Amino acid sequence: MKQKIMIISALVLLLVLVAFMVNDFFFSKPDNTNPYEFELESVRTGDTTMTAYTETRQIKTTLEEIHGLATDALGRIYIAGKDGVEIFDPSGKAENKFKIGGTAQCITVDENGNLFLGMQEHIEIWNDSGKQLSEWNTCGADAVITSIAVLGDDVFVADAGQKVVFRYDKKGNQISKIGLKDPATGVPGFIIPSPYFDLGISKDGNLWIVNPGRHSFEKYTFNGTLLSSWGKASMAMEGFCGCCNPSNFAFLHDSLFVTSEKAIERVKVYNPDGSFRCVVATPDQFEEGTKGLDLAVDKQNRILVLDPVKLLIRVFEQPKK
């Protein structure tokens, strides 16, 4: 009897063992969990409670590639890109479109309504009817023009290739170079690892230049004297992320800075003293990997964001209280 029980027990044990082996061989799934997972989704989502703007409108462009965005005093919107310039009225209705010979990387409009286009290594000046007025070839063959700002008779050109800002008069004569490293005057020199190098003129008549490798804004007089700087490198919302940011900026009417970044695609507003104010757009509103979110502010103080991946101008406004 005892022997019988032992045999049955041994058989049951054997069956259980075989069942385990069969399960292990044929039904078990490999463990594909990643113990070293680096979760980036939370970084891309960000804190939505800081968002103070909503997207109210999208303007579709017919250009094949878009790189530059500007507005004029009347609130008209200008887009420049591959082989053309497109002009919209403030409501987003297409007004004019004309061809240019090449790809414009940036665009700005002066008080006379003339368009300054940065074409890789030279500058072209056009009127809004599509007539070319002049061409400046004085930046040099190594130039990579990424931004232009105009005030009165002064034209400032950001050159990411030679890591310098050129000051010209309206006739195209080069007056000076701004931002070359000079320890004697405290100018740190521009660090530009990728071709995103923006500048702008504030209401108080100072030249603000992004130093992307240092994650900072630098304030210069038109003569090239460094006055101040602000900026903090950080992945957090308050700082500028990645190797080199912000990629673009613009001024709101109350001298606030609107900035855009690559790597973590986000648009934010900073106070004039450089302290963080609020978020305009979070990374989940853009395609991952979007670069070159050029910015402009129109007559109604709306923030316009150029989305080169979706080929859109996206309009952001603060909800009316």
Added chain:
Amino acid sequence: MQNRRDFLNKLCRGTILTGLAATTGILVFRSAKSGHCEIGSSCGNCLKSDSCTLTAAVLFRQTVWQLDPTKCIQCGRCAKNCVMTPSAVKVVHVYAMCGYCDLCGGYLKPDTKTISTAAENQLCPTSALKRKFVEDPFYQYTIDEALCIGCAKCVKGCDAFGNGSLQLQVRHDRCKNCNECSIARDCPSDAYSRVPANKPYLLQGIESSSDKNNT
């Protein structure tokens, strides 16, 4: 008798001489005809020919495992699935692409409060990525291969926030070159393939990976 022996002697010598002349002629003709042997051989065989036993040709025919960084999705399986411990897959730094950034997405955790070498700020679980100050504001990043486990966390960080200069590669001083690579078998993006042993690296972003191939 003498004449017959002379005759046979001359016949043998003549045959050998003719044979030698014919062989030389054939070799010269084939060499002139092919004219593009990649390893300087005058035999006319191309490198892929199984009959060629020159070292360069043998190396050309041999293949090793390598992963294509453009296909890699940083899933972490290179660290887990390799038969070697730690894995034979390591991070390789393509310095030509590196921005030498202070805020390095491959070195620092995204939620880092301060930029420093403190262990709690480092993304690498084994501190295999080393940071060294070069000049303001540049830092050089090097990999301690003995510590690297091939988890690709830094690769993902560098891809997301930087230039993508950190890339995973099978290091052939460690790889056992198994017939069936256990990582390749489970690679979800089919990034693994066999490549010629004389060009064993597939680094991206540089004109040629000859520097790496020579190491």
